[in-house]
């Protein structure tokens with residue numbers, strides 16, 4: 001272990017498990033005490049011992065007679081090292097592609113998976129929608145799991161014959177050492193715009209956290225149309241593939257054509273020209289597909305395999321996903337939950353909408369509050385009518401979140417309906433032929449996190465049900 005201050009107690013012990021939560025400790029466990037944002041894990045050392053812990057790791061000076069105690073400088077780092085050791089360093093047996101950035105991580109991992117599958121590899125995915133082993137989906141609590149769960153998952157993947165893993169690497173995970181010790185074959189940077197200032201406090205800290213992925217990667221794939229991407233490219237000394245539309249780059253999309261059917265463009269690789277088709281609309285789809293192509297090339301997969309795989313992708317759950325039950329207007333469910341994501345998706349809709357744009361959206365509770373009025377401003381500027389509703393309020397009052405969003409609204413064409421089902425119902429009632437309803441913020445989520453409980457709620461299901469109920473079919 002790299003940053004040990006001292007080791008006390010008996011010479012050795014058989015370790016049967018590792019835990020960072022005292023409630024998970026069983027006989028023979030190694031308990032890692034973490035000083036958290038809410039509570040201090042060191043306060044639970046007595047509980048861990050009474051549950052049978054054989055060894056403890058922590059940052060404080062402790063006397064624990066009869067028990068091995070390892071004092072370290074950083075418990076989260078130590079947890080990552082202990083977890084990798086306990087599960088036999090499973091990440092070393094996998095080719096891992098990490099994707100970081102504010103928007104586009106989930107989408108890019110799905111595109112990379114499609115390419116690796118097409119190239120004949122068994123591929124895992126770790127991210128927001130869930131964790132995939134081949135086509136089997138496992139529930140995920142977070143975008144990037146804690147190092148203990150991450151190493152357990154890697155081992156599971158190794159045991160099931162997985163070759164490659166496309167994983168989202170959140171800024172939280174980088175800052176909190178969840179991915180320490182992982183050798184990423186390729187690191188991808190998508191973009192950096194406002195989000196998570198509740199956690200990072202400053203944009204600089206958010207940037208520095210994302211940048212850490214490239215200290216852990218062998219090769220980089222970087223969006224150079226993004227200012228932070230250009231900064232990253234200048235500061236790393238690993239082989240890199242740059243991509244962009246506006247800026248000169250190794251992979252530069254030219255003759256870009258964006259329509260309702262998707263994005264179509266040309267790129268040149270080693271002097272040879274290729275035409276790319278990806279059937280998801282929006283300028284951001286050009287970026288996500290370029291990022292995935294860059295990763296495929298960095299892994300040495302032939303261009304024709306990459307292009308073929310990309311051409312066959314028919315979207316990612318909850319990302320620009322249409323709800324079609326026979327109505328004569330469009331309903332699109334999308335996971336845009338940041339100012340940049342919302343602006344991108346609305347501009348994409350604006351480029352093809354023949355009727356009005358009606359946007360139903362909210363903002364999550366216990367998350368960056370500064371983005372709320374900004375999203376209010378963007379939605380009201382780029383929509384004909386907005387219905388501001390509740391997202392996952394968590395511990396906050398839905399109405400208070402909605403009021404913060406409202407402060408940024410610049411038109412009078414809006415209303416506030418806190419009940420998300422009623423908000424969607426209102427949009428559907430209003431919609432006429434050729435209009436487009438955007439239901440943003442929750443995408444693939446099939447739940448809503450309220451103060452005291454989590455309920456089942458799926459925008460796609462609710463919209464489909466209401467379209468039928470309200471007699472909106474042709």
Ligand SMILES: CC(=O)N[C@H]1[C@@H](OP(=O)(O)OP(=O)(O)OC[C@H]2O[C@@H](n3ccc(=O)[nH]c3=O)[C@H](O)[C@@H]2O)O[C@H](CO)[C@@H](O)[C@@H]1O[C@H](C)C(=O)N[C@@H](C)C(=O)N[C@H](CCC(=O)O)C(=O)O
Pocket residue numbers: 020021022023033034035036037038039040041044141142143144145146170171172173176199
């Ligand atoms: C802000 C954040 O990331 N917090 C993480 C942090 O929590 P914390 O420091 O507040 O933990 P704490 O509650 O103070 O507890 C401290 C320690 O005491 C332990 N404990 C606690 C109680 C007890 O009885 N016994 C005990 O041992 C806890 O298990 C913990 O190890 O450390 C915990 C242990 O690893 C994480 O579970 C927790 O993630 C929370 C649940 C979370 O919601 N994180 C979100 C914001 C997150 O990580 N999101 C990103 C996605 C962002 C994106 O969109 O890009 C993600 O990767 O999912």
Ligand SMILES: Nc1ncnc2c1ncn2[C@@H]1O[C@H](COP(=O)(O)OP(=O)(O)OP(=O)(O)O)[C@@H](O)[C@H]1O
Pocket residue numbers: 101102103104105106107108128143168190191284285287288318319320334335336337340341342344345443
């Ligand atoms: N490259 C991109 N640039 C900007 N916006 C994007 C991009 N790709 C997707 N989006 C928008 O952002 C939303 C979220 O996309 P995606 O789930 O791929 O991002 P993410 O980075 O995984 O988000 P999260 O931080 O929640 O994990 C999409 O529904 C779309 O509206």
Ligand SMILES: N[C@H](CCC[C@H](N)C(=O)O)C(=O)O
Pocket residue numbers: 128143337363364365367391392441442445
């Ligand atoms: N990964 C993001 C997702 C936000 C999705 C939105 N529906 C919300 O709950 O705020 C987060 O945890 O901040």
Ligand SMILES: [Mg+2]
Pocket residue numbers: 105106107127128129143168
């Ligand atoms: Mg994601």
